[in-house]
């Protein structure tokens with residue numbers, strides 16, 4: 001199973017928030033504008049970045065269940081959310097979660113350690129209005145997306161999937177080996193990340209198709225990272241992550257990878273797609 005460090009998730013958070021597609025997030029916000037409260041499940045929550053970005057779009061009374069298989073990330077989420085909030089009150093039973101206030105919002109947060117690949121139904125066992133995830137779906141398989149869309153439709157819940165990698169990767173300055181590296185990276189993306197053969201850059205298209213097949217209206221929008229010199233650390237980590245993934249495929253020789261890593265990049269564009277789907 002792929003693991004993610006809390007340092008990497010922290011490093012990407014500002015770029016993720018900036019990249020989110022406004023048309024898609026406005027549609028989500030409008031959907032719940034007449035409601036006082038909303039219950040949300042965030043799949044593959046990591047350190048809680050999706051809650052921090054999405055909570056301002058939702059009614060003032062919110063209940064979130066953060067689901068991840070990695071207990072260390074759930075602990076990081078508890079800490080990161082407590083510092084992000086104006087106030088944070090642990091529930092009497094520590095394991096039960098936290099109550100946060102942020103601006104006018106009161107947000108009850110529960111944490112659930114669960115492997116989504118084998119136990120999606122536990123993650124969706126509570127009443128839920130909105131199921132969301134960010135930077136998750138490129139890891140999952142076509143079978144998972146099919147079962148997932150069906151499970152969401154069964155509950156007539158709204159779906160908001162942010163920041164799914166869509167296969168666009170451009171580097172500045174461009175080098176002739178970039179395309180070889182990107183195609184090897186995509187080969188790595190299609191490997192098993194714990195859910196069976198992963199969809200990688202095809203995930204968004206599969207999500208949109210499956211939600212439409214379940215009678216949902218679907219809105220998609222681009223949410224690319226547009227990284228510049230100011231994003232030096234993120235670019236360097238992105239380069240390192242690509243090099244490691246490509247090395248694992250064996251599709252590019254080590255000398256080429258080493259030379260590629262040494263190129264000083266001044267910018268990068270990484271394409272993502274946001275998707276919002278509602279039952280008709």
Ligand SMILES: C[S@@+](CC[C@H](N)C(=O)[O-])C[C@H]1O[C@@H](n2cnc3c(N)ncnc32)[C@H](O)[C@@H]1O
Pocket residue numbers: 001002003004009043044045046047048049050067068069070073114115116117133134135136139193194
């Ligand atoms: C790229 S990270 C994104 C984290 C967070 N949503 C964000 O935007 O920062 C993917 C997350 O999915 C979680 N994950 C991966 N496979 C999982 C599985 N089988 N079950 C539950 N969580 C999983 C990882 O632990 C990680 O937190």
